[in-house]
Amino acid sequence: MAAQETGGVVDTIRDREIGGEQDHLDRVYRRLEEKIHEAEFLMQDAARRGQVGTPGALAERDAQVFRAGVHLNRLNSEFEDFLFGRIDLLRGKDGKKGPDGAYTSVEPADDAVRPDNTAEIAETLHIGRIGVLDADYAPLVIDWRAPAAAPFYRSTPVDPGRVVRRRVIRSKGRKVLGVEDDLMRPELTATLGGAELPVVGDGALMAALGQARSHAMRDIVSSIQAEQDLVIRAPAASVTYVEGGPGTGKTAVALHRAAYLLYQDRRRYAGGILIVSPTPLLVAYTEGVLPSLGEEGQVAIRAVGSLVDGVEATAYDEPAVARVKGSSRMVKVLRKAARGALELGDAPDRLRVVAFGRRVELEAQELQRIRHNVLGGTAPVNLLRPRARRLLLDALYAKTGAGTRHTDPELAAELRSSFDEDVSSEDSFTDFLNAWWPELTPRRVLFAMADDKLLARWSRRVLNPGEVRRLARSLRRDTYSVHDVALLDELQTVLGAPARPRRKREVDPLDQLTGLEELMPVREESQRERAERLAQERTEYAHVIVDEAQDLTPMQWRMVGRRGRHATWTVVGDPAQSSWSVPDEAAEARDEALGTRPRRRFTLTVNYRNPAEIAELAAKVLALAMPGAESPRAVRSTGVVPRFVALGDRDLAETVRDEARRLLDRVEGTVGVVVAMNRREQAARWLEDLGDRVVALGSLEAKGLEYDATVVVSPAEIADESPAGLRVLYVALTRATQQLTVVSGRRDEPDADGVPDLLRD
Ligand SMILES: Nc1ncnc2c1ncn2[C@@H]1O[C@H](COP(=O)(O)OP(=O)(O)OP(=O)(O)O)[C@@H](O)[C@H]1O
Numbered sequence: 113m114a115a116q117e118t119g120g121v122v123d124t125i126r127d128r129e130i131g132g133e134q135d136h137l138d139r140v141y142r143r144l145e146e147k148i149h150e151a152e153f154l155m156q157d158a159a160r161r162g163q164v165g166t167p168g169a170l171a172e173r174d175a176q177v178f179r180a181g182v183h184l185n186r187l188n189s190e191f192e193d194f195l196f197g198r199i200d201l202l203r204g205k206d207g208k209k210g211p212d213g214a215y216t217s218v219e220p221a222d223d224a225v226r227p228d229n230t231a232e233i234a235e236t237l238h239i240g241r242i243g244v245l246d247a248d249y250a251p252l253v254i255d256w257r258a259p260a261a262a263p264f265y266r267s268t269p270v271d272p273g274r275v276v277r278r279r280v281i282r283s284k285g286r287k288v289l290g291v292e293d294d295l296m297r298p299e300l301t302a303t304l305g306g307a308e309l310p311v312v313g314d315g316a317l318m319a320a321l322g323q324a325r326s327h328a329m330r331d332i333v334s335s336i337q338a339e340q341d342l343v344i345r346a347p348a349a350s351v352t353y354v355e356g357g358p359g360t361g362k363t364a365v366a367l368h369r370a371a372y373l374l375y376q377d378r379r380r381y382a383g384g385i386l387i388v389s390p391t392p393l394l395v396a397y398t399e400g401v402l403p404s405l406g407e408e409g410q411v412a413i414r415a416v417g418s419l420v421d422g423v424e425a426t427a428y429d430e431p432a433v434a435r436v437k438g439s440s441r442m443v444k445v446l447r448k449a450a451r452g453a454l455e456l457g458d459a460p461d462r463l464r465v466v467a468f469g470r471r472v473e474l475e476a477q478e479l480q481r482i483r484h485n486v487l488g489g490t491a492p493v494n495l496l497r498p499r500a501r502r503l504l505l506d507a508l509y510a511k512t513g514a515g516t517r518h519t520d521p522e523l524a525a526e527l528r529s530s531f532d533e534d535v536s537s538e539d540s541f542t543d544f545l546n547a548w549w550p551e552l553t554p555r556r557v558l559f560a561m562a563d564d565k566l567l568a569r570w571s572r573r574v575l576n577p578g579e580v581r582r583l584a585r586s587l588r589r590d591t592y593s594v595h596d597v598a599l600l601d602e603l604q605t606v607l608g609a610p611a612r613p614r615r616k617r618e619v620d621p622l623d624q625l626t627g628l629e630e631l632m633p634v635r636e637e638s639q640r641e642r643a644e645r646l647a648q649e650r651t652e653y654a655h656v657i658v659d660e661a662q663d664l665t666p667m668q669w670r671m672v673g674r675r676g677r678h679a680t681w682t683v684v685g686d687p688a689q690s691s692w693s694v695p696d697e698a699a700e701a702r703d704e705a706l707g708t709r710p711r712r713r714f715t716l717t718v719n720y721r722n723p724a725e726i727a728e729l730a731a732k733v734l735a736l737a738m739p740g741a742e743s744p745r746a747v748r749s750t751g752v753v754p755r756f757v758a759l760g761d762r763d764l765a766e767t768v769r770d771e772a773r774r775l776l777d778r779v780e781g782t783v784g785v786v787v788a789m790n791r792r793e794q795a796a797r798w799l800e801d802l803g804d805r806v807v808a809l810g811s812l813e814a815k816g817l818e819y820d821a822t823v824v825v826s827p828a829e830i831a832d833e834s835p836a837g838l839r840v841l842y843v844a845l846t847r848a849t850q851q852l853t854v855v856s857g858r859r860d861e862p863d864a865d866g867v868p869d870l871l872r873d
Contacts, residue, residue: 125310126291133281134288137195140244140252141286147244193283195253196334197239199264200302200309201274202231212243213251214260220274225300233276233304239264241333241406256333257345257375265341272296277309280334321720321748324781325820325849327807328400332364343714344369348377348655350709354684357744358730358846359721362684363816366657367398369682371405373655378410383654386679387413388672390660392426393809394816412653416668417594419675420601425592428789428812431834433586435693436579437595438665440701446557446599448570450493450606453557454483456566459547465508465535472511474504479548482507492608493552500549504541505532554603558596562587598667605674653679660815661685665692666701673705681706688738689843691812693835719744719846721818725753726852730845732871733827737838754852756866764857765798768825771853772799772806775821779850784809784819786844788829795825811840814847822848826857827870841870 202224204217214237225231243255254261267275275296282290293311302309317335336344343365346352352369356362370385389395392415399413417425429437436442461476474482486500487493509515509531518524535541561567564584571580586593592600656676658664662685664672683706692698719727727746734741759767768785775783783806787795792810799808809817811830824830824844831837845852860868 126312129291129310129312130288133195133198133283133291136238136252137281137283137286137288139246140195140238140240143244143246143252146247193241193281193334195238195240195283196281197256197261197264198279198281199237199239199267199275200233200277200279200304201235201237201263202276202302203234204274210258210260212254212258212260213245213249214254214258216259218263218273224274229299230301230303231276233302233309235274236304237261237264238281255375257372262341262345265336265344266338267296268338269296269298276300276302277311279312317720318748321849324779325818326781327397327804329364329367329398331368331401331404332361333368333405336365336368337361337718339714339716339718340365340368343716344372346712346714348373348380348680349712351681351683351706351711352714353711354682354714354716355686356684356716357686357719357742358689358843359719359727359818360716360744361718361720362686362716363394363398363659364401365716366659366682366684367401368405370411370655370657371402371407374407374410381410381654383652385411385655385657386653386675387411387657387659388419388664389413389415390663390815391415391813392418392424393813394659397817415594416664416672417592417597419671420597420604423592423597423600425594425597427589427591427593428810429586429593429595430582431693433582434593434595434665434834436575436583437586437593437599438667438692439694440666440670440697441574442599442667443602443670444574445561445567445571446602447490447606449557449561449567450552450603451487452566452570453552453560454487454493454549456560457547457550459544463504463508463541463544463548465538465541467508467512467531467535468514470512472508474507474511478507483548492606495608497545497549497551501536501545504545505535508535552607554600554607557603557607558587558599595665595667598665598671601671601674602667651675652677655680655682657682657684659684660689661702662687662690662695662698663692663815664698664702666697669698669701669705673701676705681709688734688741689815689839691815691834691836691840691843717744719746721849722746722846723752723850724749725751726845726848729754729852729871730842732873733838733842733845736870737842750850752851754854756854756856756862756868756871758856758860758862758866759858764825764855765794767855768795768823769798769802771823771855772802775823775851775853776802776805779820781805781820782807783821783823784814784817784847785823785825786811786814786830786847787825788833790833791825791829811844814844818847818849820849821851821853823853823855825855826860827854827868828859828861829857831870832859 201215202220204215204224205219205221206217208216210216215235224234237251237260238253239256239261240253241256242253243251243258244253246252251260256264263273263275264278267273267278278294278296280292281288282292291312295311317337320332320335332340340361343352343354346369354362354365366387370387373385374381389398395413395415402411402413415424417423428434461479463474463479465472482500482503486496486503509528512531514527514531515524518527561570562584564581567584568577568580575583587596651674653676656672656679658672658681661683683702687695690698722730724746727743731743734743757767757771772783772785785795785799785806785808787808787810789810789812792808792813795808799806807819811833822844824841827841827844830841830844833840845854854866854868854871856862856866856868860870862868863872
């Protein structure tokens with residue numbers, strides 16, 4: 113027996129407690145199996161009814177297929193740690209139960225604790241990824257998002273509510289591996305079924321934080337902290353605004369909030385949740401979290417460079433160009449360019465048609481006047497084409513003099529309509545219109561802006577000559593940059609989508625039911641097609657979550673704003689990590705995107721990522737980057753101080769390789785090497801043969817990511833990259849969960865210990 117082998121009383125208690133949880137988990141799985149059989153039976157029954165074919169039977173079949181499909185889909189998903197928590201509670205103030213079968217009151221009854229500080233546990237709840245009721249509707253597992261699960265996250269020794277003991281259960285598949293307890297009321301002697309309530313382990317949070325990191329973020333569902341839980345469960349009305357320093361869990365909280373909102377109101381969020389992330393790397397790092405929480409389908413995680421369909425931009429502009437492209441001054445330039453690009457078609461300078469048997473012409477000046485007239489308003493350029501066509505016909509008709517020849521209005525109207533019909537079917541007219549008022553695409557206009565002379569004309573009094581030159585040059589590249597995407601999106605609005613005949617949707621009887629995104633095996637293919645079509649057609653979302661919001665430029669805010677005009681929002685960010693150099697301008701664009709919706713503000717204060725030793729070093733840069741800003745409190749310390757390395761007589765490549773190799777030997781998980789943006793290709797080559805645990809990153813790509821260990825290469829180079837360089841350096845220094853090495857380049861002026869000038873006291 114394990115208890116005898118190790119010989120400790122503690123281990124005996126631990127084993128007994130693990131055994132108890134194992135019994136519970138076994139009951140849960142037995143119940144899940146029953147539910148799966150039930151669902152399978154329903155599916156078969158539905159299939160039989162389908163053959164009857166009367167309308168009533170078909171409708172009932174659809175409803176049954178739907179319900180059974182939902183069950184099967186949920187139950188068939190194998191979760192690593194399906195059941196992860198438990199709370200033992202005192203009797204509540206009232207005896208009322210909620211829909212999940214648990215008592216609702218948060219506060220204990222006045223007499224729940226006896227005068228001698230003893231109490232009886234009145235209710236035990238197990239918390240898991242989905243809710244499971246037993247055959248008598250008693251809760252076997254409470255969904256982590258249900259109100260009854262909130263005390264699992266909210267209870268603290270200062271404000272324990274009814275919770276006496278909070279337990280995190282670690283399991284793999286069907287086997288319970290361990291338990292970790294926290295006592296919320298250590299002063300109490302509580303009993304459960306007559307026996308004293310035991311306490312095992314020393315805290316689940318620390319165990320989670322110390323684990324090695326991989327290239328995929330893990331969910332934090334078993335260790336969400338109270339201040340984070342308040343954000344996750346904040347009501348969805350209007351704007352939830354969250355600030356917090358590096359590592360305070362903003363990204364994790366945003367993802368868990370998406371899952372929570374879907375649970376709360378699936379029907380409302382069938383309109384889709386959009387999560388905007390700064391880089392494809394962060395998308396890849398975080399996209400597994402929602403599926404692990406049992407949510408897929410309704411949430412789109414998109415990098416800010418991939419928000420426009422058909423474009424996946426990863427290239428970065430040099431800071432001076434990015435500053436122009438991101439600025440709201442571009443709105444004016446783009447409006448002018450969209451109108452100016454009309455003139456670039458190869459239309460002849462006169463329009464000549466044959467009507468009523470003779471030639472009718474419009475001269476260049478007349479055409480110019482018509483164009484000017486049509487463009488008078490602010491309507492989208494492509495949508496003005498029908499108006500341009502009509503004014504051309506008006507002018508041609510006036511030239512024929514036919515309008516004055518007939519006084520009978522009916523006859524005149526008939527004549528006019530046959531004129532319109534004849535002329536507009538003439539090739540000479542349609543060819544002219546196509547060239548003179550071409551259907552413009554955002555790409556075509558942006559391409560036209562790559563011409564210095566044209567751009568100078570369109571940006572007169574908005575951009576200076578140096579800005580024009582740099583912008584035009586950057587647009588001559590053959591790939592789009594991340595900042596170009598917001599320009600393309602703005603142009604789409606300025607141009608308007610050309611009118612297309614609407615595709616008629618086939619009628620789907622299941623449309624009347626909610627939650628269809630939870631796939632049903634029998635209809636899997638058509639459901640997927642439907643989801644894809646919906647995603648393609650979707651240009652607006654019911655809820656928009658912006659991660660790393662401090663980095664959005666004004667033009668990007670406009671782009672994101674258009675996707676959530678009627679949405680509620682969750683905006684998470686940290687001004688101290690902003691890589692955008694004109695924060696006031698971005699704040700203005702953000703306020704415009706969010707409109708006048710009221711904001712509920714939250715601040716996260718605890719750094720769960722960096723050990724205190726690394727956080728302390730980063731705080732020095734924070735003091736330079738944003739004097740007076742407060743660092744979040746690091747929750748743990750490892751005793752390993754950051755290492756400083758100067759080049760000496762070795763070169764940078766060799767030094768960085770050696771340091772990366774050294775860290776690979778010291779940590780189990782990943783190593784990130786952060787360099788200035790213009791060194792990223794070079795750094796990738798340095799690390800080529802060190803395996804896939806190590807990654808080279810440009811400073812801007814490090815956003816939001818984390819590694820067991822990091823090498824930050826030449827702080828001075830990173831800081832000098834742009835006006836926001838110190839804040840970017842702050843980001844780079846806060847990526848490690850265990851160890852940090854700083855390599856100084858020539859520019860860093862390291863002291864005798866290798867500490868670069870920027871990081872000295
Ligand atoms: N309650 C928690 N329990 C366990 N781990 C947590 C908790 N909160 C945060 N973490 C972990 O801390 C790390 C940092 O979280 P996250 O990336 O969400 O922070 P962030 O505020 O977005 O950071 P940054 O601003 O630097 O991008 C992650 O590994 C996350 O899993």
